[in-house]
Amino acid sequence: MSGVDGWKKKPFWIRLLHWEYWSFNTVYAPIYPIFIFLSLRARSFFFFAAANPEIKNGGFLGESKKEIYTLVPSAYQPKTIFFTRGFDPGKVMEQLREAGFRFPLIGKPDMGGRGRGVRKLDDAEDVKIYVQDCLVDFHIQEFILFENEVGIFYYRFPGQAKGKISGIVHKEFLKVKGDGFQNIRALLKASPRALLQLPQLEKTDREVLDIIPGVGEEVTVVPYGNHARGALFLDDSGSVNQALVDVINEVCSKIPSFFFGRLDIRYKSRELLEKGESFSILEVNGAGSEPTHMYDPRHSIFFAWKEIIRHWILLFKISRANHKLGHRYLSISEGLRMFREDRYNSELLKIMQSKSG
Numbered sequence: 001m002s003g004v005d006g007w008k009k010k011p012f013w014i015r016l017l018h019w020e021y022w023s024f025n026t027v028y029a030p031i032y033p034i035f036i037f038l039s040l041r042a043r044s045f046f047f048f049a050a051a052n053p054e055i056k057n058g059g060f061l062g063e064s065k066k067e068i069y070t071l072v073p074s075a076y077q078p079k080t081i082f083f084t085r086g087f088d089p090g091k092v093m094e095q096l097r098e099a100g101f102r103f104p105l106i107g108k109p110d111m112g113g114r115g116r117g118v119r120k121l122d123d124a125e126d127v128k129i130y131v132q133d134c135l136v137d138f139h140i141q142e143f144i145l146f147e148n149e150v151g152i153f154y155y156r157f158p159g160q161a162k163g164k165i166s167g168i169v170h171k172e173f174l175k176v177k178g179d180g181f182q183n184i185r186a187l188l189k190a191s192p193r194a195l196l197q198l199p200q201l202e203k204t205d206r207e208v209l210d211i212i213p214g215v216g217e218e219v220t221v222v223p224y225g226n227h228a229r230g231a232l233f234l235d236d237s238g239s240v241n242q243a244l245v246d247v248i249n250e251v252c253s254k255i256p257s258f259f260f261g262r263l264d265i266r267y268k269s270r271e272l273l274e275k276g277e278s279f280s281i282l283e284v285n286g287a288g289s290e291p292t293h294m295y296d297p298r299h300s301i302f303f304a305w306k307e308i309i310r311h312w313i314l315l316f317k318i319s320r321a322n323h324k325l326g327h328r329y330l331s332i333s334e335g336l337r338m339f340r341e342d343r344y345n346s347e348l349l350k351i352m353q354s355k356s357g
Contacts (some may be wrong), residue, residue: 014192019301020227021196031305038316040325046330046338048287050322051315054257057330059286061342065110065170068284073254076281080141082110089131092140093124099140109349110137112340115226116349126244135348144280146266149173149225150236151292153262154248155314162249163259164313167237169293174207174222174230178213184221185209196231197222200353225264225282227295233312235296243274252274254282262289287315 015021039045049058054071056063066082070231081095096105107130117136120143121127127140149171156163176187188194188201188209201209201221213219242343247289252258267279291311294304323329330338 011196014196018192018297019232019304020295020297027301027304028308031309034309035312038312042316042320042329044329045332046335047319048315048321049330049335050319050327051260051287052258053322053327054255055286057287057338059261059284060288060338062111062207062338062345063286064137065108065112065283066137068286069139071255071258072281072284076251076254076279078144078280082137082139083131084137085134087131089128089139092131093127096127096140101140104143105140106139106143107131107134107138109134109345109352110139111345112136112349115224115229117345117352118224118226118229120223133352135352136345143223144266144282146268146278146280148269149241149264149266149282151225151262151264152244152248153289153291153293153311154252155260155318156249156252156258157318158325162245163252165237165245165248166314167235167291167293167307168240169295170234170236171225172232172234173220173225174232175218175220176213178215178219179216179317181212181217183210183212184219187213188221188272193230193232194221203354225266227292232297233292233295235293236292236297239270241274247274247276251281258286259316259322260286260289261286262292287319 017268019027027280036045037045048060051058051060055068059068064200069077069080069082079099079101081099081101083092086195103122105121105127107117107119107121107127111116117134117138119126119130121130121140123239131141151169151171153167154163154165174197176184176194178187188198198209205221208221218266227233247264251263262285264283264285265273265279265281267273269278272278289311291307294307319329
């Protein structure tokens with residue numbers, strides 16, 4: 001049987017030997033003193049809230065995608081409808097039909113992260129199940145069929161007309177290529193990255209795993225550009241050029257008081273993206289954004305620490321500049337409440353993830 005052999009099949013060893021799979025706290029703990037130092041200089045552990053004044057908490061945690069959606073011009077985003085938890089599934093479908101939505105669609109929590117609670121919806125039954133499973137407010141949007149996806153990290157200092165791109169991550173969805181003999185399950189076992197996704201896929205897509213693709217047939221198993229859902233992140237920062245910077249500046253200039261964060265974008269081709277054509281912004285992430293190009297398997301943990309610290313310093317400088325212009329930091333009580341609310345929301349998303357993937 002082809003695949004990763006022996007101890008290399010063990011998820012424990014895969015995660016241990018590849019830092020990109022380490023837990024958030026394991027990656028960040030060694031450099032927390034840097035963040036504490038910046039907080040002391042700012043005289044606030046919650047200075048980041050001033051980075052993007054129009055976004056709740058600056059977009060660090062607990063920001064609503066519905067609120068951000070209203071800030072970004074609709075021409076740049078997928079068509080989306082927002083719903084509250086417990087909404088009647090039949091009325092959800094009714095609104096989707098009235099708005100002219102066509103399958104496939106995608107369901108997402110209003111407050112989420114790392115791909116938790118995100119699900120592709122192929123028909124009305126999928127919508128019904130998703131709505132019933134949702135333990136949080138959610139939205140349903142058209143599924144953008146462009147095959148390319150990037151995360152572009154952007155920053156701009158207050159008072160400056162133009163900003164810069166500090167990193168680009170190109171995302172490759174979890175795929176397999178058929179040989180005409182093995183099913184998707186067996187093909188996934190040949191890759192350590194894919195192997196980590198199998199337990200969840202066995203719960204949610206067992207029928208798909210049994211499919212035997214033809215020779216050379218490529219199948220996208222997980223159609224989301226989330227690292228936690230098996231996507232391969234590749235550092236494409238070296239491809240930054242003036243044309244792309246100009247397009248991203250044009251986009252971000254239309255988002256009120258947006259100074260620091262990452263745009264997750266699907267696009268048809270790089271040539272068209274650089275012309276400002278045939279692309280869609282899936283998400284706008286604020287102060288809590290990671291420089292996700294660091295997750296390229298070719299990079300070491302030391303590179304990751306360097307990039308995190310570099311972006312923390314940018315966040316600090318931008319937040320402090322906005323603070324001097326009158327934008328407030330969070331108080332201690334507000335900051336602690338933010339973390340409590342995020343912890344509660346995360347627990348609900350974990351329950352959703354365990355049921356649906």
